[in-house]
Amino acid sequence: MTAAKTPQEGPLTSGPLAAEPPKQLSARSIAHGAEELLLREVPVLDLGFVQPIDYMGNDFDVVQAARVSYGPSTRKVHNDRGLLRYLMRHRHTTPFEMCEVKFRCKMPIFVARQWIRHRTANVNEMSLRYTEAPDEFYLPALENISLQSTDNKQGREAVDVDADVRGEVVRLMKANQDETYAIYQRLAGELGIARELARSVLPVSIYTQWIWKIDLHNLLHFLSLRLDPHAQLEIRAYAEVMADFTKAWVPLCWEAFEDYRRESLHLSRLEILALRRLLAGDDEEAAIEASGLKGREHREFAAKLARLRGEDEA
Numbered sequence: 001m002t003a004a005k006t007p008q009e010g011p012l013t014s015g016p017l018a019a020e021p022p023k024q025l026s027a028r029s030i031a032h033g034a035e036e037l038l039l040r041e042v043p044v045l046d047l048g049f050v051q052p053i054d055y056m057g058n059d060f061d062v063v064q065a066a067r068v069s070y071g072p073s074t075r076k077v078h079n080d081r082g083l084l085r086y087l088m089r090h091r092h093t094t095p096f097e098m099c100e101v102k103f104r105c106k107m108p109i110f111v112a113r114q115w116i117r118h119r120t121a122n123v124n125e126m127s128l129r130y131t132e133a134p135d136e137f138y139l140p141a142l143e144n145i146s147l148q149s150t151d152n153k154q155g156r157e158a159v160d161v162d163a164d165v166r167g168e169v170v171r172l173m174k175a176n177q178d179e180t181y182a183i184y185q186r187l188a189g190e191l192g193i194a195r196e197l198a199r200s201v202l203p204v205s206i207y208t209q210w211i212w213k214i215d216l217h218n219l220l221h222f223l224s225l226r227l228d229p230h231a232q233l234e235i236r237a238y239a240e241v242m243a244d245f246t247k248a249w250v251p252l253c254w255e256a257f258e259d260y261r262r263e264s265l266h267l268s269r270l271e272i273l274a275l276r277r278l279l280a281g282d283d284e285e286a287a288i289e290a291s292g293l294k295g296r297e298h299r300e301f302a303a304k305l306a307r308l309r310g311e312d313e314a
């Protein structure tokens with residue numbers, strides 16, 4: 001693996017894998033929005049980046065794949081956008097698998113651990129058995145240092161943390177990183193211990209890199225989970241950059257995804273019962289009581305009602 005580059009946004013920056021100019025014109029279909037962003041490293045967090053390095057297909061390829069299964073008569077019934085929206089609405093997923101994208105990404109290992117759980121991607125990661133670990137560790141921005149949430153075991157509390165405490169957090173993290181990196185260098189360098197063993201002292205804030213390839217259907221699934229406010233802030237930052245690329249690459253698929261998946265609302269059977277009573281004129285408390293929604297389910301339904309009433313936008 002080649003050495004890490006300092007990420008930059010803006011003009012095309014050729015990563016080590018992007019240096020080769022095309023040898024011949026391609027006859028394959030392209031997406032103009034994707035071409036504009038291809039090979040650009042977009043910085044994420046303090047030292048990471050996402051760089052789209054290749055893609056296959058566009059909105060039309062999804063439509064074309066669907067037409068193979070539905071036959072030529074489909075053309076009369078749907079225009080391209082209408083067909084795409086129909087596919088997304090009815091979870092007809094395989095046409096979306098006809099498009100693929102490949103990203104080069106650099107992220108802290110604790111982000112990579114969450115990311116790797118998405119099994120439907122193909123991954124090649126930098127190996128610390130082959131290469132010496134770079135002295136590159138994640139330090140959170142001061143404004144992202146929060147207390148442990150009291151009602152969400154996986155989350156951060158939305159309260160202000162004292163500036164002195166934030167400063168202390170960064171100092172402690174940095175001290176730990178410097179100390180462990182010095183131990184790593186002593187082990188792998190001066191003592192000549194195998195890199196595969198020496199790396200075990202490194203913290204999960206150290207940066208790694210990989211090439212990540214996935215089809216559009218599974219990318220949208222990844223984005224629906226990792227753009228969600230419940231996902232950890234650090235992985236969300238990567239998902240947001242990938243979402244920007246996807247929107248530019250397949251704008252019609254993205255629009256359908258937002259309308260029918262991301263911005264849609266799922267209702268359970270009990271929630272439908274409660275909503276039915278509300279529409280029949282029951283007050284909210286009585287409707288929820290009668291439906292059997294309790295505890296967390298009750299709170300989640302109340303949040304959905306607030307969304308339906310537009311209160312979350314107020």
Ligand SMILES: Cc1cc2nc3c(=O)[nH]c(=O)nc-3n(C[C@H](O)[C@H](O)[C@H](O)COP(=O)(O)OP(=O)(O)OC[C@H]3O[C@@H](n4cnc5c(N)ncnc54)[C@H](O)[C@@H]3O)c2cc1C
Pocket residue numbers: 117118119120121154218221225226230231232
């Ligand atoms: C907010 C959040 C919190 C999380 N917290 C935790 C946690 O505390 N602990 C933890 O361990 N994980 C946690 N996860 C990870 C989560 O459980 C999933 O592993 C991860 O989101 C990947 O989702 P996936 O399996 O749907 O995706 P993918 O692996 O990309 O799979 C996509 C889809 O393909 C199908 N699929 C893939 N592989 C198989 C298979 N072998 N068998 C059957 N179907 C398959 C499934 O339908 C799946 O939904 C969390 C994820 C999120 C977003």
